Amino acid sequence: MALNETKVRNLAGFVWGVADLLRGDFKRFEYGKVILPFVILRRLDCLIADVRTAVAEAAMGLPAGIDDAARDAILSTAAGKGPGVYNTSGLSFDVIKGQEPTQVQQNLVAYLMGFSPSLKEIFIDKFAFVGQIERLGKVELLWKVFEEFQELDLSPGQLENVEMGYLFEDLIRRFSEISNETAGEHFTPREVIRLVVDLLTINDQDALRGSGIIRTVYDCAVGTGGMLAVAEERLHKMNDRIKVQLFGQELNEESFAICKSDMLVKGHDPEQIAFGNSLSQDAHRNRRFHYMLANPPYGVDWKKYAEPIKAEFESLGENGRFGAGLPRVSDGQLLFLQHMISKMREDEAGSRIAIVMNGSPLFTGGAGSGESEIRRWIMENDWLEAIVALPTDLFYNTPIQTYVWLLSNRKEARRKGKVQLIDASGEQFWKPLRRNLGSKRREIPEEARDTIVRIFHNMENGGSEWANVSKIFDSTDFGYREVRIERPLRLNYQASSERIDRIRRDKTFLKLTDESQDDIINLLTNWITSTPYEDASQFEKALMKASQGAGVKIAAPIKKAILSALSERDEEAAACAGQNGRIEADPELRDYELIPLKEDWRTYVAREVTPYVSDAWVDEGYKDEIDEKVGRVGYEISFNRYFYRREELPSLSGIEAELAALESDIAKLLQGTVA
Incomplete structure (x- = not known):
């Protein structure tokens, strides 16, 4: 069957008209919470109209103690409308219409409770439709809305599944847009x-x-x-x-x-x-x-x-x-x-x-x-x-x-x-x-x-x-x-009054006894150097020689604290070497280069790094966890990089003309205000 768009559009318009009944008592964004469940309920009502007797007979014949899954399977088979599409209440829109309007709320709720567990989940748990029915009853709209839907023919003979689907989608769209x-x-x-x-x-x-x-x-x-x-x-x-x-x-x-x-x-x-x-x-x-x-x-x-x-x-x-x-x-x-x-x-x-x-x-x-x-x-x-x-x-x-x-x-x-x-x-x-x-x-x-x-x-x-x-x-x-680029740590050292004050705040120093603290401060104060050392090893030798001459023992942890307190970064100083003799890296100068995956990192560094920072080197221990090669692999996709559109900036003369026009407009407004 070809899709009858006019029919679908007319039905959607009719249902939309029913939603107008809610105006004033419901907010616009709430219309769908009422109308969509009613559309589904009416479709189901028309869909199972010809199998109510068969389902009722199957329900009466169910053995005692049957589990829910078996019960659902038997009743679904009796209905023949698909898994979980049946109702055992004996009610329908036509039956409810023939009873007192004052009973419509009670009857509709009973009708919902007669559906399969799957359908009850939709209406009661997810749509919270019982609450909407009660609300319609309180504002005396329930019977009016029910009557409109009772007159709406949504039977499969009138509306095939594909057309029903289009109707439902059109309603979803409309309610979503409002x-x-x-x-x-x-x-x-x-x-x-x-x-x-x-x-x-x-x-x-x-x-x-x-x-x-x-x-x-x-x-x-x-x-x-x-x-x-x-x-x-x-x-x-x-x-x-x-x-x-x-x-x-x-x-x-x-x-x-x-x-x-x-x-x-x-x-x-x-x-x-x-x-x-x-x-x-x-x-x-x-x-x-x-x-x-x-x-x-x-x-x-x-x-x-x-x-x-x-x-x-x-x-x-x-x-x-x-x-x-x-x-x-x-x-x-x-x-x-x-x-x-x-x-x-x-x-x-x-x-x-x-x-x-x-x-x-x-x-x-x-x-x-x-x-x-x-x-x-x-x-x-x-x-x-x-x-x-x-x-x-x-x-x-x-x-x-x-x-x-x-x-x-x-x-x-x-x-x-x-x-x-x-x-x-x-x-x-x-x-x-x-x-x-x-x-x-x-x-x-x-x-x-x-x-x-x-x-x-x-x-x-x-x-x-x-x-x-x-x-x-x-x-x-x-x-x-992502390749890690290191540069050498370069420090100068000096026993100056300003730097000696730093050691007083060091945690390692503060753990010493008062006597040991005094000994170290006296040692450094008496050994104030006039010019800084630019070589860490020379300064360390001079420090140890001074401590031996003063009879002050300096353990390794406190020596490290003293060297740290008495040092400052100096680009002209010699590169610091660690205990293993290797050049020590400066963490503050550490940088990372993002090198295209297709290019060898050595070639890239030789072209883009070394000519500008001659003392830099690559930390070859900084490796990818998966391929274990130098540098961590990363991926990113930048649309701006590949589709950059340059916007022409306005000319200086154009900006000046625009400012002049604005000044003129402001002057006219001020004249009007004064007048």
Whole structure:
């Protein structure tokens, strides 16, 4: 059956009209909490209308002492509408309509309690719908709202699953748009989702042809299920015979309820949508998926869930989901990405991943940090295909720039060892909204979306018309070695009154007896030198000679304290040598050079360091823990470095003219005020 867009639009308008009944007694952002559960309830009411008798008979015939799982299976089979889709109360919208209006609240609650455990979880636990029914009753709106929905025909004969899905999505979008302060937490703009899905699937057109094709799609931060819905739609457009199975997990109760309901009204198994935190409570632990996509929270800390995540990291290491490393606790985006990578299929089809993140995962953390090690792990396994920079002001709750990461463990031959960066943030890729929706001020039009997808699919690079938008790199181009550069410690030494005062505050000195302290102070005071020594060994010999002449014993710890107190840095002094005779490094002059991974560090240092600091050397003991070579390996991706756009500064004459115009305007305003 072809999608009847007019019918869907008219039904959405009707339901939207029902929401107007709530005006005044409910705030606008609360409309969805009432209307969406009612839509689901009415759809279910129409869906199970023809099996009420069969379910009632099956319920009466259940053996005593049967467990919940067996009971659910028997009643689901009797209903034949899918797992957990049945009601044993004997009630319906028509039955309730035929009874007294004063009984509607009691009857609706009884109706809800007659559903399967899975559906009761949606209505009672997640939607908290009983509370909304009570609230409608208190403001005397319950019967009016109920009557409107009782007249709404949402039966499968009137509205097929695909049309019901579009109706539900349209309502979710509308209610999300009027609740701007919270919409972005669980709702991704549809044009962004369509871009993400198109990028995810565009390279698989050949693989998806034919019959008997099954594809699984997973969203680990599923929200209201928008990404899953668009992914399914896209896959069916590519092959109308394909079977698509949808999976997800969501932490927000209301979003979970909406998503699970959406799966139900579209005929999917709602049990494949799990509740909970996918990072700490992976509900799909043993599953692998063909396609994975997500828009996880940006910059949200994972402190609350740190214990199980760190425990998995420490106990399982590389065999767990987070073996590459843990990012800082203030931002969990890369944890979601690692979680998705852990669910890649190892068969011939492999897996593809698309995840939307902010800029932090691109460059946060230096060499050896959790973030850098995760990027390194991704690059060295050659999973990253491309990153697409999106325009700002696309989302309802944040104006920041976001990026789509595309990964696959079955790269095409032409993409092996390569990463494509696409800067789709320019004006040619967005248009302003006619009316702002919270922080959302822009949208990506369809023609721009098609262009971005084509640039990715064709692997556009320098030399094409998109040379300033798309660039291809070797994956190692983003890697570097952090090499430690040392310089010698240079000190001069002098027994001066000012420096002698320092020893009086030294902890080692203060542990001595009063007599020993006096002896040392007297020794140093009587031995005040007129000029500083520029050689540490000569000064130390002179100090020991003076102590022997004065009969003052100086143990090694106090000698070290005295030398430290009587020294000052001096660029002209000789380099200090340690006990092993090696030049001692000055920690205050220590520096680090980030050397491209493709270049030998010796060549780099000889060219960039030695000509300018001749006494510097590389600490060859500062090595990478993985490859054990000199310098720690790090990875970062800087879009600004590769797509820098120089902005022309205004000319001096232009600035002067602007200032003159402002002065003139101010003078006129002042004249008007005086007059």
